[in-house]
Amino acid sequence: MAIDHDLAERVRSLLGHEVTSEKSMFGGLAFLIAGHMAVAVGDDGLLMRVGPGAEWITGDPRARDAMPGRAMRNWRSFSIAADSSDLAELVAHSVEQVKMLPPKK
Template sequence: MAVDLALAERVRALLASEAPRERSMFGGLAFLVAGHMTVAVGDDGLLVRVDPDAERLTGDPRARDAMPGRPMRGWRSFDVDADTEDLPELVAHAVAQVRALPPKD
């Protein structure tokens, strides 16, 4: 899997104030905040840490299981690109989920 470089650059800009670490994971580029994977960019969109009870995100028609055939509670893949208007909202939601966890760093 390649990385959508335009999407990765936009996510990088959105996370700039969080001082994320970047790491190659799952065939894509993962962004870690406070030691927790927050979002990951691949060639087919964005893997996002979500609140499993956030129906707005988990029921989004662009969302699909993070790993087909293997449910991962708290993670959804979104078919988005760098021009997606609500990308800041998706990234902010993921950061809020990570901020609710104890830091790993």
Template structure:
């Protein structure tokens, strides 16, 4: 499984104070789950971000964001952020916080 270990470590550092964080290898990369829900993933050198369906179109207008089309079909609520959009820690933190905001609206899974 090839994914950017440095990016994964940066994600871990930003999630260090969150409860119920689980790492799971999937999609050929590493996913971070919070309370049983997929939050973000590291696929190769990109971030897979679960932003949710409501503001999906808005987040697609952000620099370096694009539709997640892992299966050949776009998955509403999920986007990829290219490495250029993740170089600075505040940029990565923006995406992590955005995803935490969405997943906090979901009922925790057991």
């Protein structure tokens, strides 16, 4: 998987107010907050952390299993472009989920 650099830059700008680190993972670029991955950018969109009751994301036709054939309860792949109008809402949702987790040591 390659990285959609336009999408990565847009996610980076949306996370500008957060203390983040970036790490190459899963063939893409992951954005971590307090050691937890919030979102990752690949060539086909986002891998994002979702809340267990996030019906509005899981029901979206652009959302699919993070790893086909393997259930990952709090993760969804999301086909989205850098210029998508709801990218900010999706990234904010993932950040909100990460902030509920204890910091990694």
